[in-house]
């Protein structure tokens with residue numbers, strides 16, 4: 418048989434799949450831009466609705482455009498009836514990301530015209546998905562706590578409304594800033610695993626709902642979106658800040674991974690993790706809480722040790738998921754909702770990448786190198802051992 422040199426790129430490491438104007442990541446220097454704007458500038462000055470507009474339409478909106486976009490999002494905030502049934506049926510038995518994935522998939526039944534493949538119709542779908550996914554996550558949280566549905570409040574912006582629908586309380590300015598910050602920081606990140614998965618599904622010309630359902634399914638895993646919850650659970654297992662070093666040393670000796678550390682692209686401090694850490698410290702200074710103080714001490718001690726041990730040798734630094742848990746706990750978000758919130762925030766990134774990819778679509782179909790036998794003899798079932 419013909420043999421030729423084959424190079425296998427495990428995990429597609431180092432392979433470019435498309436050109437994009439959505440997001441640039443400088444992994445060596447720990448820098449990130451959305452459509453050319455540094456993430457630090459957007460985190461400080463912008464808001465999730467504006468960032469979503471920027472990602473979907475390629476420019477920052479003027480006042481009129483932003484206001485019209487906000488109204489379109491607000492008009493889509495209601496949780497549709499089927500979602501109540503799915504959440505109520507699945508929540509007792511399934512992981513929140515399984516529930517969310519099923520809810521997202523179900524939204525396709527409410528599409529006004531599934532045959533309309535125009536850019537305008539796809540933007541309409543993206544707006545529906547962004548608005549409704551946040552409301553669904555909030556209701557999932559309510560239901561899990563045995564509490565009633567809180568209808569959306571049209572006086573609040575997207576992320577503050579999310580927190581209101583989750584907690585039943587209008588967030589103060591600082592809590593509203595923190596949740597909005599998390600939505601901004603999670604909105605987009607190049608061809609990460611869940612976005613890639615969205616593109617693979619979309620490249621078959623399956624619809625937007627199918628593609629983002631694949632994205633949500635992919636986000637669940639602890640090597641990707643699931644790391645935020647896993648990192649917080651690790652901090653709870655450490656319990657007392659004085660146990661931190663022993664716990665980390667033992668985990669590393671046992672070849673276990675420390676969740677919230679390491680990244681395929683960043684071989685430097687993830688700039689989003691720096692921002693989360695900064696706001697977490699600020700919040701804790703202004704609104705000290707015993708739980709967050711303990712989590713923060715554990716996180717900072719774990720960070721110090723991990724940097725000493727692994728940053729220079731293996732290029733392992735904190736990623737966005739490491740400080741996310743303590744920050745969410747500061748604003749009373751339960752751990753099982755961290756990854757669903759990531760999905761609600763990333764919905765815009767999934768959609769924006771999909772629409773960009775469809776401008777120049779090509780079916781994803783890589784190769785695998787067969788290393789098994791060929792032309793084996795078929796043995797009838799009765800003659801097999």
Ligand SMILES: CC(=O)SCCNC(=O)CCNC(=O)[C@H](O)C(C)(C)COP(=O)(O)OP(=O)(O)OC[C@H]1O[C@@H](n2cnc3c(N)ncnc32)[C@H](O)[C@@H]1OP(=O)(O)O
Pocket residue numbers: 428639640641642644673674675676677678679680681682731733736737738
């Ligand atoms: C939003 C996000 O998705 S950000 C990423 C969230 N995921 C996590 O936080 C999970 C923990 N991190 C990891 O598992 C990894 O760092 C990944 C999967 C994110 C990226 O890893 P990759 O670039 O593929 O690195 P790879 O898995 O090849 O690891 C390289 C080396 O670093 C080690 N390593 C990587 N991450 C960690 C970690 N978190 N803790 C301890 N060691 C680690 C590996 O064991 C390996 O060591 P070895 O060379 O001695 O075998």
Ligand SMILES: O=C([O-])CC(=O)C(=O)O
Pocket residue numbers: 603605606607608609610641680681682736737
């Ligand atoms: O880029 C990645 O591989 C993972 C990540 O940080 C993200 O999706 O936000």
